[in-house]
Amino acid sequence: MNARTGGFEFRKELFADERDDDLNEIGKRIRRQDIEGHVTGRSPFYDDHLFDGLLHMRCVRSPHHHARIGRIDTAEAERMPGVVRILTGKDVPQNLNTLLSLLDFGLDDEPVLSVDKAAYKGEPVAAVIAQTEAQARAAVKAVRVDWQPLPHVLDPEEALKPGAPTVCETYPGNAFVYHGKYDHQKLRYGDVEAALRQADHIVEGRYQMSPIEQAPIETCGAISAPEQNGRWVCYTGTQALFFSLGTASKVLNLPSSRMHFIGGTVGGGFGGKVDSIHEPLSILGAMLTGRPCKSQWDREEEMQVGAPRGAERWYITDGVMNDGRIVARKFTGYFDGGAYTRLTSYAVIKGVGHLPGPYTIPNVYADAYCVYTNRTPATAMRGFGITGVDFAIEAHMDKVAETVGMNPIELRILNAYRDGDMKAHRREAKNCAFIECCQVVAEKAGVTISPEARAASSKTGGGGERARLPAFTATDEHGRVEGFESGSYARKGGAPAAPGIPAELTPDRPSPPTLPTARPVETPPTPAPAPTTPDQEKPAARTPQRRSGAVRFSSISGFRRR
Amino acid sequence: MAKMPVTLTLNGMERAGFADPGQNLLEFLRRGLGDLSPKYGCGQGTCGACTVTIDGETQLACLVLAETTEGRTVGTAAGLANGAELDPLQTAFMDHFAAQCGYCTPGMLVSARALLDRNPKPTREDIIEAISGNLCRCTGYEPIIEAILAVSEGRTGP
Amino acid sequence: MTVVETYPTLAEAARAIGSDAAYMGGGTVMMREVNAGEAPARLVRTNDPALAQIRAAGDAISLGAGVTMSAILADSGLDFLHPVARQIGSPQVRNMGTVGGNIFSPHPYGDFAVALLALDARVTMAAGGARPIEELLRGRDHSPGLVASIDVPRPAPGAFGFKKVSRVKPKGVSVITIAALVNRTGGRVQNARIAWGGMGPGPVRGAAAERALQGQMIDDAMLDRLARTAAEGLDPPTDPLASSWYRREVAGVHLARLLRSMEGR
Numbered sequence: 001m002n003a004r005t006g007g008f009e010f011r012k013e014l015f016a017d018e019r020d021d022d023l024n025e026i027g028k029r030i031r032r033q034d035i036e037g038h039v040t041g042r043s044p045f046y047d048d049h050l051f052d053g054l055l056h057m058r059c060v061r062s063p064h065h066h067a068r069i070g071r072i073d074t075a076e077a078e079r080m081p082g083v084v085r086i087l088t089g090k091d092v093p094q095n096l097n098t099l100l101s102l103l104d105f106g107l108d109d110e111p112v113l114s115v116d117k118a119a120y121k122g123e124p125v126a127a128v129i130a131q132t133e134a135q136a137r138a139a140v141k142a143v144r145v146d147w148q149p150l151p152h153v154l155d156p157e158e159a160l161k162p163g164a165p166t167v168c169e170t171y172p173g174n175a176f177v178y179h180g181k182y183d184h185q186k187l188r189y190g191d192v193e194a195a196l197r198q199a200d201h202i203v204e205g206r207y208q209m210s211p212i213e214q215a216p217i218e219t220c221g222a223i224s225a226p227e228q229n230g231r232w233v234c235y236t237g238t239q240a241l242f243f244s245l246g247t248a249s250k251v252l253n254l255p256s257s258r259m260h261f262i263g264g265t266v267g268g269g270f271g272g273k274v275d276s277i278h279e280p281l282s283i284l285g286a287m288l289t290g291r292p293c294k295s296q297w298d299r300e301e302e303m304q305v306g307a308p309r310g311a312e313r314w315y316i317t318d319g320v321m322n323d324g325r326i327v328a329r330k331f332t333g334y335f336d337g338g339a340y341t342r343l344t345s346y347a348v349i350k351g352v353g354h355l356p357g358p359y360t361i362p363n364v365y366a367d368a369y370c371v372y373t374n375r376t377p378a379t380a381m382r383g384f385g386i387t388g389v390d391f392a393i394e395a396h397m398d399k400v401a402e403t404v405g406m407n408p409i410e411l412r413i414l415n416a417y418r419d420g421d422m423k424a425h426r427r428e429a430k431n432c433a434f435i436e437c438c439q440v441v442a443e444k445a446g447v448t449i450s451p452e453a454r455a456a457s458s459k460t461g462g463g464g465e466r467a468r469l470p471a472f473t474a475t476d477e478h479g480r481v482e483g484f485e486s487g488s489y490a491r492k493g494g495a496p497a498a499p500g501i502p503a504e505l506t507p508d509r510p511s512p513p514t515l516p517t518a519r520p521v522e523t524p525p526t527p528a529p530a531p532t533t534p535d536q537e538k539p540a541a542r543t544p545q546r547r548s549g550a551v552r553f554s555s556i557s558g559f560r561r562r
Numbered sequence: 563m564a565k566m567p568v569t570l571t572l573n574g575m576e577r578a579g580f581a582d583p584g585q586n587l588l589e590f591l592r593r594g595l596g597d598l599s600p601k602y603g604c605g606q607g608t609c610g611a612c613t614v615t616i617d618g619e620t621q622l623a624c625l626v627l628a629e630t631t632e633g634r635t636v637g638t639a640a641g642l643a644n645g646a647e648l649d650p651l652q653t654a655f656m657d658h659f660a661a662q663c664g665y666c667t668p669g670m671l672v673s674a675r676a677l678l679d680r681n682p683k684p685t686r687e688d689i690i691e692a693i694s695g696n697l698c699r700c701t702g703y704e705p706i707i708e709a710i711l712a713v714s715e716g717r718t719g720p
Numbered sequence: 721m722t723v724v725e726t727y728p729t730l731a732e733a734a735r736a737i738g739s740d741a742a743y744m745g746g747g748t749v750m751m752r753e754v755n756a757g758e759a760p761a762r763l764v765r766t767n768d769p770a771l772a773q774i775r776a777a778g779d780a781i782s783l784g785a786g787v788t789m790s791a792i793l794a795d796s797g798l799d800f801l802h803p804v805a806r807q808i809g810s811p812q813v814r815n816m817g818t819v820g821g822n823i824f825s826p827h828p829y830g831d832f833a834v835a836l837l838a839l840d841a842r843v844t845m846a847a848g849g850a851r852p853i854e855e856l857l858r859g860r861d862h863s864p865g866l867v868a869s870i871d872v873p874r875p876a877p878g879a880f881g882f883k884k885v886s887r888v889k890p891k892g893v894s895v896i897t898i899a900a901l902v903n904r905t906g907g908r909v910q911n912a913r914i915a916w917g918g919m920g921p922g923p924v925r926g927a928a929a930e931r932a933l934q935g936q937m938i939d940d941a942m943l944d945r946l947a948r949t950a951a952e953g954l955d956p957p958t959d960p961l962a963s964s965w966y967r968r969e970v971a972g973v974h975l976a977r978l979l980r981s982m983e984g985r
Binding site for chain 3: 582583584586605606607610613619620621622624625626627629630673676690691692694695696
């Protein structure tokens with residue numbers, strides 16, 4: 001189904017039956033449907049619900065990056081004015097959680113209130129419930145925790161070295177385990193090492209990003225109260241109401257039918273309110289006190305323990321010919337997930353799916369690690385997984401242009417995807433417009449580009465040779481780990497195995513004796529396998545899947561079932 | 563805990579309540595008097611979401627002791643409309659898409675109203691200065707500036 | 721819990737304060753601590769109307785400790801202080817924050833106090849007696865008593881300059897703040913007073929810069945030399961805004977720019 005709008009062609013193979021073609025709002029001023037509430041101050045944010053007798057919950061947090069928790073002494077705090085109850089890990093019915101395990105992707109790895117140890121500064125170990133916020137604050141200071149500091153690691157590459165302290169016991173090697181067997185995400189397309197040997201230039205780069213806090217003006221939180229018929233009402237600022245409902249159901253071991261979630265009015269989220277834990281905490285508070293209970297971060301907590309966009313470090317090695325063609329690109333990426341998985345496992349998948357950027361490069365190789373360090377856990381934030389590696393790629397493109405003495409815009413046009421090209425993750429490039437974007441940029445920036453670059457088009461020159469899969473893809477088994485149950489991500493709905501790893505390579509290999517530490521074991525590169533057959537290489541989604549149980553990619557969850 | 567009786571004029575009406583010792587005006591307005599239009603964003607005087615007027619001057623409700631507003635006149639975004647009739651700034655914010663999540667909007671409107679009350683024909687720079695204490699994280703500053711300019715220039719509609 | 725005591729006069733507040741209480745002026749700094757549950761158990765304040773007075777006192781202006789930044793901006797007689805007051809906080813903070821409070825505001829705040837230090841203001845205490853602000857600033861962390869008013873000598877036209885370096889405009893916290901009082905005899909600088917904010921634990925004098933300026937004509941070569949040496953002897957802090965190294969590197973450059981702009985260069 002095609003639709004033409006303003007000179008752009010939208011081909012709708014996905015969701016073709018879900019979207020009307022009557023969208024023509026661009027360029028018109030419209031009023032938001034919720035804006036009258038915003039300008040009158042009547043929009044009901046979660047904290048705008050008044051309850052008589054509302055209790056306030058505040059957490060006792062680790063002052064250390066990494067510490068074993070000895071005794072938690074709440075006796076003095078319990079006697080303080082206004083204190084109603086103090087929760088610790090034993091009060092949480094299912095005190096281990098990770099958001100994406102709701103999708104059967106990854107293992108529950110993070111306590112709601114930690115019991116044995118804290119793995120980042122600010123990790124909550126107890127929650128004080130008091131009649132006023134000030135009383136809760138005062139009582140938090142009176143909770144005595146016997147902290148026994150442990151060695152910590154704050155750098156992802158340090159965390160992967162032998163002997164590094166284990167950050168998260170669920171993943172003793174300090175790396176998330178993909179598909180139950182690899183300590184990183186692999187992308188293998190063609191033979192990068194051979195292509196690098198033939199290139200005129202090798203261009204290397206290292207790129208480091210910082211964590212970025214979403215910093216919504218409304219801090220994260222939720223208010224819960226007893227409702228009727230054994231139900232609990234929860235007003236929440238979550239960005240993902242059903243994730244939060246699922247999380248509360250899991251953590252509280254309570255059917256979701258007994259929770260009445262009201263959300264939808266969010267005072268800025270930007271990803272930071274996707275994997276909220278305020279809902280189960282406030283419901284638990286309401287359950288154990290029988291009164292309305294609010295869990296709310298103050299600004300300092302929002303900044304210190306609110307999960308940011310994780311830091312990424314990328315190493316890129318390009319093989320480049322004298323004329324500017326990039327013939328090989330190799331990535332090693334380290335995503336600093338902080339102390340727990342949250343959404344970093346998925347950020348890595350997104351990032352690797354984005355490689356090698358909008359360029360047709362015949363040989364691509366990537367290893368990207370979701371690494372645990374003793375920093376604040378990272379989560380979603382506006383294009384997470386993409387923006388970081390895009391920064392690395394585009395900074396690297398400039399470096400390549402400098403190396404071969406080429407205008408950086410022309411270098412991009414020369415290497416850009418064109419319609420019909422095969423991408424490194426084995427999908428055909430469609431609806432390309434990068435060349436046209438570059439041409440507009442050159443014009444706007446007053447940069448003169450060659451007549452050939454000006455004449456280039458995304459619609460011509462692609463396909464043919466460029467549509468072909470590599471005759472040979474070098475694969476390997478390095479980073480193989482044992483002893484993990486895979487989430488069913490890799491198996492659902494007949495989705496393909498990890499790219500570039502033919503299924504027959506996985507069984508019958510000697511299992512390295514990795515348990516109980518399960519530290520990743522480097523195995524020597526496997527001998528080059530016979531070139532994979534077109535059938536094995538063919539993306540499973542080439543033919544659009546039909547409704548019956550088909551799994552589709554979603555920008556939030558990674559996939560969804562219809 | 564001894565509470566302090568506080569009587570003040572809020573958006574033209576005499577209101578009274580009891581403030582806890584050390585309670586800030588933001589909490590007092592929201593929990594004590596039920597005016598939920600000023601918002602908590604930082605409790606540090608940085609974000610401006612709790613901006614109100616006290617005796618006509620914009621102040622930050624989170625940095626004002628509730629008990630010091632005894633007998634004073636407080637204005638919030640909830641009092642901008644005259645009954646069902648919206649303030650022209652409110653209409654302009656609607657027409658210019660000057661709010662996304664809406665959380666900073668009440669404080670932003672209070673600052674904008676205070677500006678136009680003392681300077682009905684501000685320059686663009688005056689407007690930027692006047693709202694510099696109100697953070698908008700959805701980064702909708704441009705439409706906000708446009709909306710305020712539109713009101714000062716007597717333009718209505720989108 | 722924090723208990724607030726409000727007194728009708730400054731004198732009564734000064735008698736009541738004792739060692740377990742803190743004084744609250746405009747509240748822009750102290751209320752943050754109240755909100756965070758970190759304020760002292762007792763807060764003392766006053767409604768004394770004398771604190772809000774602005775009076776001419778010979779060649780000086782007397783500012784009550786409770787005069788707000790907005791009140792300074794509203795007074796056309798204080799035009800030399802307008803560029804300073806305009807750069808304190810946000811419009812809301814300027815309606816609340818006071819001159820007296822600014823003297824006691826910890827790093828990275830206290831830009832107005834930097835200006836007062838360069839202007840050689842004298843501080844009158846509630847308990848009586850006046851002393852140079854430099855002396856008060858040195859002992860400000862050791863309960864020096866309550867401030868009643870500040871006498872600010874009016875500078876000669878063009879002799880006073882102020883520059884606040886911040887990352888966010890128009891409202892940003894100071895990376896470095898510089899105030900300069902540059903008087904001249906026969907074109908040569910005599911007894912310049914350079915004050916820094918963000919270059920020490922609080923507002924500090926720039927001894928190296930003052931020495932370098934003494935007796936000099938201000939020209940490009942002189943300013944280039946000054947830019948290289950101005951930060952000598954200073955120990956700026958590292959904070960989330962900037963490192964100590966960065967502040968030391970750029971301080972002289974910003975000072976030279978300020979002096980250049982005062983010269984109209």
